[in-house]
Amino acid sequence: MLLMKIKMLNLRRCSSVRAGGLLLLLLVSRIGLTTARADAISDLASFSIFDKVDLAQLAKSEVKTAHGPPMSNPRFLAVQSCYVATGSSPAQQIQALRQWDATRHRELKVFLHSDLPSNPTPANFDKLKSAPGNSSVRSFVAETQKMGSGLQISKEEAKKFSPGAGGGGGTVPAAVVAFWADVLTARTKSFVSGGMSAQPPYDHAGPSVRAGDEVNGLLREQGKIRSQFSALLGATGIGRGAGSLKPELYWELLEADDQGIITLGASYSRSGAGGTYQAADVLYYASGGYYVALTLYQLWPVTVDGKPSTLVWRGDMISAASLATLHGVERLGSESVMMKNITKAVTFFRRDTSGGR
Amino acid sequence: MKRFECEIFAVICAASSLLLATRIFAEEDSGNWLKSVSHVPFEYNAEDTYVGGGDVQRGPNKDVRDFDENDSIVHFVFTPRTKFGVLRIGADWERFSFGLPDHAALPDTLQSVSLVMGLDMQFSDSIIVRAEGQPGVYDTEFDNLGYDNFNLPFLIGGTYIYSPSLQLVLGVSVDIERKYPVIPVAGFRWKIAPEWLLEAVLPTPRLQYEMNKDLSVYVGANVKQTSYRVDDDFGTTNGIPRLNHAILTYSEVRTGAGLDWKISHVLTATGEVGYQPYRNFDFYRSDVRYHQDGGAPYGMISLHGAF
Numbered sequence: 001m002l003l004m005k006i007k008m009l010n011l012r013r014c015s016s017v018r019a020g021g022l023l024l025l026l027l028v029s030r031i032g033l034t035t036a037r038a039d040a041i042s043d044l045a046s047f048s049i050f051d052k053v054d055l056a057q058l059a060k061s062e063v064k065t066a067h068g069p070p071m072s073n074p075r076f077l078a079v080q081s082c083y084v085a086t087g088s089s090p091a092q093q094i095q096a097l098r099q100w101d102a103t104r105h106r107e108l109k110v111f112l113h114s115d116l117p118s119n120p121t122p123a124n125f126d127k128l129k130s131a132p133g134n135s136s137v138r139s140f141v142a143e144t145q146k147m148g149s150g151l152q153i154s155k156e157e158a159k160k161f162s163p164g165a166g167g168g169g170g171t172v173p174a175a176v177v178a179f180w181a182d183v184l185t186a187r188t189k190s191f192v193s194g195g196m197s198a199q200p201p202y203d204h205a206g207p208s209v210r211a212g213d214e215v216n217g218l219l220r221e222q223g224k225i226r227s228q229f230s231a232l233l234g235a236t237g238i239g240r241g242a243g244s245l246k247p248e249l250y251w252e253l254l255e256a257d258d259q260g261i262i263t264l265g266a267s268y269s270r271s272g273a274g275g276t277y278q279a280a281d282v283l284y285y286a287s288g289g290y291y292v293a294l295t296l297y298q299l300w301p302v303t304v305d306g307k308p309s310t311l312v313w314r315g316d317m318i319s320a321a322s323l324a325t326l327h328g329v330e331r332l333g334s335e336s337v338m339m340k341n342i343t344k345a346v347t348f349f350r351r352d353t354s355g356g357r
Numbered sequence: 358m359k360r361f362e363c364e365i366f367a368v369i370c371a372a373s374s375l376l377l378a379t380r381i382f383a384e385e386d387s388g389n390w391l392k393s394v395s396h397v398p399f400e401y402n403a404e405d406t407y408v409g410g411g412d413v414q415r416g417p418n419k420d421v422r423d424f425d426e427n428d429s430i431v432h433f434v435f436t437p438r439t440k441f442g443v444l445r446i447g448a449d450w451e452r453f454s455f456g457l458p459d460h461a462a463l464p465d466t467l468q469s470v471s472l473v474m475g476l477d478m479q480f481s482d483s484i485i486v487r488a489e490g491q492p493g494v495y496d497t498e499f500d501n502l503g504y505d506n507f508n509l510p511f512l513i514g515g516t517y518i519y520s521p522s523l524q525l526v527l528g529v530s531v532d533i534e535r536k537y538p539v540i541p542v543a544g545f546r547w548k549i550a551p552e553w554l555l556e557a558v559l560p561t562p563r564l565q566y567e568m569n570k571d572l573s574v575y576v577g578a579n580v581k582q583t584s585y586r587v588d589d590d591f592g593t594t595n596g597i598p599r600l601n602h603a604i605l606t607y608s609e610v611r612t613g614a615g616l617d618w619k620i621s622h623v624l625t626a627t628g629e630v631g632y633q634p635y636r637n638f639d640f641y642r643s644d645v646r647y648h649q650d651g652g653a654p655y656g657m658i659s660l661h662g663a664f
Binding site for chain 2: 034065067070123139260261324325327328329332333335336337339340343
């Protein structure tokens with residue numbers, strides 16, 4: 001099953017349990033002190049699958065997840081979620097997202113994470129040498145050394161691999177580190193200069209697939225979401241040329257479908273009217289497992305129990321060749337796993353950012 | 358689990374009707390949820406098994422020796438996605454043919470044709486529930502059908518997704534014509550390692566090793582139990598009048614090893630060989646039972662897939 005890239009917004013659990021004697025007070029607080037700006041709730045309903053949200057109820061619960069509408073392309077899958085981050089503004093949520101470290105949690109299977117400058121060099125990928133020696137990483141190394149059909153690279157990139165280049169031992173041999181450092185450096189630079197449309201295709205061992213086309217397909221099949229985020233997306237390199245917004249770049253080594261993969265990501269965020277925020281996090285390159293993954297966030301300032309809080313909507317969408325082989329209940333199961341992963345990541349995030357509440 | 362049966366013509370007709378019904382359902386009742394779905398997905402299976410000469414025995418003196426078996430299955434189910442889950446609407450046909458010697462008090466054909474009507478529902482991010490019935494005709498030669506040849510076995514089962522690697526299954530199979538009408542089922546599916554998968558769930562438990570993305574080998578079993586009604590004069594013809602129009606519960610277990618070859622995204626070929634250690638013809642309401650007295654080797658081939 002697919003492991004989604006996990007980055008999320010900070011949220012703090014609302015105060016919840018009250019003694020029975022305080023029931024009346026609780027009722028009053030729900031009615032009187034929980035206020036959602038009408039535009040937040042209606043805005044959420046207008047583009048998401050959460051058409052009826054009780055803010056007070058949501059604030060007391062864990063993240064609410066549901067599968068997105070079915071899409072005609074069998075490679076596509078989408079899950080939407082929403083939750084309330086109590087006691088924290090949208091701006092604070094965005095900041096917490098930037099600082100959160102998913103590698104602290106083994107369950108999320110993000111082995112390495114490293115931020116990248118806008119003009120990276122191969123040295124920015126040196127951390128790959130210190131990859132853990134688990135079976136996923138070993139399979140990643142083996143696949144690289146044989147230039148296996150599971151690798152998502154271009155034919156031109158594949159020609160650059162030299163098994164004998166460099167020496168050294170360790171989990172990831174020097175030749176493998178050198179190869180990926182070159183590939184990832186070039187892909188990062190092309191993303192910075194030309195967005196996703198400048199990315200080389202995946203055509204090393206199969207039909208040509210372009211990550212930009214995939215992300216555009218994902219958005220095209222979710223018209224309401226695309227419309228909601230059109231202004232933000234238009235300023236980014238997601239599915240198009242380089243945008244005006246400056247991305248925060250990173251790379252990760254993680255596990256997808258039991259295989260180690262290397263992925264490149266870019267995050268964008270910007271504020272909107274009335275204290276709202278929108279953010280986008282795209283994995284625009286993956287060495288295997290999935291073609292592209294996109295997570296969109298919409299944040300509204302709300303008040304819960306008298307505290308300034310944030311209503312968060314999150315939309316996760318992914319394109320993967322393996323999804324096309326799933327049908328019926330298998331696809332339901334895949335969605336369930338994706339929802340569980342998102343819920344799990346939110347839980348970890350809360351634990352990390354709210355003192356274990 | 359019961360399988361459906363009938364003539365192939367009937368299956369095709371049923372499938373055509375169901376396709377129409379599914380499209381109508383999709384257009385009229387599912388609103389926006391199916392608007393973007395340009396085709397109706399389906400799954401299929403065509404399977405044939407040959408079992409070599411085996412023996413059964415009734416009491417100390419009455420036996421049937423060295424008879425072979427052919428088991429054919431055609432299974433076709435549409436699986437459109439709706440707001441409520443994944444619908445399962447289709448048809449199934451299964452026919453057992455036995456090479457019995459003359460005067461054996463056993464039917465040489467058991468067959469059924471039925472609809473498949475089910476729904477897979479996602480109750481949460483951890484629980485998926487399947488409810489599926491197979492209303493149809495469960496008979497021998499289909500030459501003297503009556504209302505009591507109709508049966509509606511069904512199952513309700515839930516899968517708890519503990520993790521991507523481990524799922525727990527709990528369910529119940531109901532067939533009022535069976536000797537034990539309600540049979541609980543429990544099991545699990547455990548991905549032991551990237552290449553190893555253990556599916557300890559009836560009716561087809563198996564341990565599978567994925568050699569590559571197109572080729573897997575496995576060892577496992579197939580447990581079958583279905584009830585059929587025999588002809589009105591079956592008992593008289595065979596010297597046991599109380600078997601006229603009687604219910605026969607036929608059971609068999611196959612254990613073997615096989616190979617799945619994924620020829621394309623929509624077509625997988627499976628070959629399996631093994632041994633049939635258990636077989637039972639049980640007219641349980643008439644207290645006549647032929648039990649296994651000698652197993653037999655078998656071979657199975659199938660083509661299956663999903664669109």
